[in-house]
Amino acid sequence: MKRALSLRVRMMLLFCIVVGVLLAGSYVAFYLALRSVVHSQFDHRLIEAEAPVAADLATDTDDEDVAALDIPGEYFETLDPSGRPIAFSKNLNRHAIPFSGSTQNLQTIRDTALGRLRVGAATIHRAKGDEVLILAMPTFDVSETLERFRALLLLLFPCSLLIMGGVAAWYVGRSLEPIAALTEQTSQMAERVKVAATRTISARAARDALPLASTGRDDELGRLTDAFNKLFACMEGALAQLRQFVSDASHELRTPLSILQGETELLLKEQREPGEYHRTLEVIDSELKKLSRIVEGLFTLAMADAGQLRLQREPLYLNEVLEEACAMVAPRARAKQISIERKLDREVPYVGDEIFLRHLFLIFLDNALKYSGQESKVHVEMAPVNGAISVRFQDQGVGILAEHLPHIFERFYRVPQNDATEAHSGGLGLAIAQAIVRAQGGAIECASRPGAGSTFTISFPRNGTDGEPES
Numbered sequence: 001m002k003r004a005l006s007l008r009v010r011m012m013l014l015f016c017i018v019v020g021v022l023l024a025g026s027y028v029a030f031y032l033a034l035r036s037v038v039h040s041q042f043d044h045r046l047i048e049a050e051a052p053v054a055a056d057l058a059t060d061t062d063d064e065d066v067a068a069l070d071i072p073g074e075y076f077e078t079l080d081p082s083g084r085p086i087a088f089s090k091n092l093n094r095h096a097i098p099f100s101g102s103t104q105n106l107q108t109i110r111d112t113a114l115g116r117l118r119v120g121a122a123t124i125h126r127a128k129g130d131e132v133l134i135l136a137m138p139t140f141d142v143s144e145t146l147e148r149f150r151a152l153l154l155l156l157f158p159c160s161l162l163i164m165g166g167v168a169a170w171y172v173g174r175s176l177e178p179i180a181a182l183t184e185q186t187s188q189m190a191e192r193v194k195v196a197a198t199r200t201i202s203a204r205a206a207r208d209a210l211p212l213a214s215t216g217r218d219d220e221l222g223r224l225t226d227a228f229n230k231l232f233a234c235m236e237g238a239l240a241q242l243r244q245f246v247s248d249a250s251h252e253l254r255t256p257l258s259i260l261q262g263e264t265e266l267l268l269k270e271q272r273e274p275g276e277y278h279r280t281l282e283v284i285d286s287e288l289k290k291l292s293r294i295v296e297g298l299f300t301l302a303m304a305d306a307g308q309l310r311l312q313r314e315p316l317y318l319n320e321v322l323e324e325a326c327a328m329v330a331p332r333a334r335a336k337q338i339s340i341e342r343k344l345d346r347e348v349p350y351v352g353d354e355i356f357l358r359h360l361f362l363i364f365l366d367n368a369l370k371y372s373g374q375e376s377k378v379h380v381e382m383a384p385v386n387g388a389i390s391v392r393f394q395d396q397g398v399g400i401l402a403e404h405l406p407h408i409f410e411r412f413y414r415v416p417q418n419d420a421t422e423a424h425s426g427g428l429g430l431a432i433a434q435a436i437v438r439a440q441g442g443a444i445e446c447a448s449r450p451g452a453g454s455t456f457t458i459s460f461p462r463n464g465t466d467g468e469p470e471s
Helices: 006-059 140-195 203-208 220-269 275-305 318-335 352-371 403-408 416-425 430-439
Strands: 074-081 085-088 107-112 116-123 133-136 314-317 339-343 349-352 377-385 388-394 443-449 451-459
Touching: 006 116, 006 133, 006 140, 085 388, 116 140, 140 220, 220 275, 220 451, 314 318, 314 352, 318 339, 318 349, 318 388, 339 403, 349 352, 352 377, 352 388, 352 430, 352 451, 430 443
Parallel strands: 339 377
Antiparallel strands: 074 085, 074 133, 107 116, 116 133, 314 349, 377 388, 388 451, 443 451
């Protein structure tokens, strides 16, 4: 397959062709304009030289005055009405001027003994009859001037093309530098995507593949560079998140799978008592439930990432959904002697997905119970605040250090001091909660202090409360 010319070469060729055509047209037009001006000035000089001689001859009947004329570069001749020469200027040496035009027009005569001549004629009125005065001036100076100018243009044209070609090469090269850099950056990013699953990228390679510095130009290339930088940043973040997600998911799934494999191998190794089978099946059931929660959580987050987490919009009372969630965790709260204090007296109509909302509330209630100590309290409150619906969960648990707060909604992120308890949820609870709240158009805030507990506040927009559930 024939290799195509590069974009740089094609742009340079196009630029040079366009500039060459414009230069050639400009030079030709300028030459034609100059030639017209030079000829016009020459003709004007010829007419001005002829007028006084004709006037003098009209008042003087002696033709010998013409024979006495010896002006350099000006040749005079008089003709009778029949066209026969009467008198010649001294510098003509009786060489007749071959004139065949009228007295109204100037004429150029080539190939004469005197060279190329520009000839003009004027009528002289005399008593003995009209005569014609002819003045011829050589055009050598004019031709030589135009010839030199043509030679100068022929020299300037290729020089101009070379200069414009150099400017075009420099400008096109400088303009295409961001595109070349973006191409290299894209190739590096593609390589990183290809090898990300097989090996770890070195720190130097990661540093070299950082997004390009902005050109600072508000033009197409500047905006293209900024767009690619945003794309590279998003891809870098997505790759890092994907690698971390796969690593954490593999770690989370490895533990229950190892337990399941170990318990199964013990069962199959030898015959056991029915009670041992029952205890082993309870362990297997617990680990299978844990696996189901992790898989369901991963599926929910995957749907949220793809923008396909579709929530039902049905009228309900949000306070009733929260009451049901509190009732579901009440047995666990009693087992730890934890009191759930609710402030849900006011009915709050809302339009949303009841299943996902109940799941959302259960996530925060489960966390509150897990991290709270014996005989503590969990406060649950719902109220309209600044045109929104605020749901607040406050516990008296261990709390979260400030440096961990920005990361608690990341998948599989564990606060080190809570690692043992967080393992039960697979590290997906708060990430799922955030996905549900965002899909509902709301937001979550967390305030926490180590040793004093945590407060999670969910804000729901009231734009979904335009209808009430049927009673």
